[in-house]
Amino acid sequence: MISLSERIFGVQERATDEFNTGLQAWVDKAPDGEKYSRVRAMKRMIAVKNEGLTDLSLYRFGLSSLPSQIGELTTLTRLELAENKLTTIPDEMRNLTDLRTLGLYRNQLTTIPDFLLTSAQIRFINLEDNLIIPSSVEGQRLSALAEAGGVSLKLSTF
Numbered sequence: 001m002i003s004l005s006e007r008i009f010g011v012q013e014r015a016t017d018e019f020n021t022g023l024q025a026w027v028d029k030a031p032d033g034e035k036y037s038r039v040r041a042m043k044r045m046i047a048v049k050n051e052g053l054t055d056l057s058l059y060r061f062g063l064s065s066l067p068s069q070i071g072e073l074t075t076l077t078r079l080e081l082a083e084n085k086l087t088t089i090p091d092e093m094r095n096l097t098d099l100r101t102l103g104l105y106r107n108q109l110t111t112i113p114d115f116l117l118t119s120a121q122i123r124f125i126n127l128e129d130n131l132i133i134p135s136s137v138e139g140q141r142l143s144a145l146a147e148a149g150g151v152s153l154k155l156s157t158f
Contacts (some may be wrong), residue, residue, distance in 0.1 A: 022109045026067035028101050037061045071095040082106055105129050111138050117145040126154045
């Protein structure tokens with residue numbers, strides 16, 4: 001049986017390497033209404049991996065999760081994940097050691113992993129319009145971590 005991504009992009013054989021296979025499994029587990037968006041995201045992630053691109057935009061894809069394989073895109077310096085439905089960030093993103101700019105605004109995040117705020121490379125993270133309230137304990141904790149790490153952190157002002 002041909003998967004949705006194979007039908008859409010005319011690919012006649014399934015990817016054999018672990019990266020592509022992992023992405024395909026993520027696509028195959030998509031909730032109703034999200035499969036096509038995941039196929040589009042998969043295509044972009046494969047391009048980043050194969051071509052060593054430094055910029056990836058999954059802006060307004062409607063994604064509810066990210067695949068762990070995103071951590072293998074180690075050439076990224078800019079990652080735009082704004083206007084999705086993300087509630088968590090994969091721990092594998094700690095491997096994105098060249099990442100400098102991370103757009104996470106308008107998601108459904110209540111926190112982000114500490115490693116993003118203490119990275120030696122990240123300079124800007126936009127978390128506006130998430131579920132993190134700047135005056136909350138979590139908002140203050142994230143702001144303090146960002147300040148200590150030299151990261152410009154943008155939270156919503158309520």
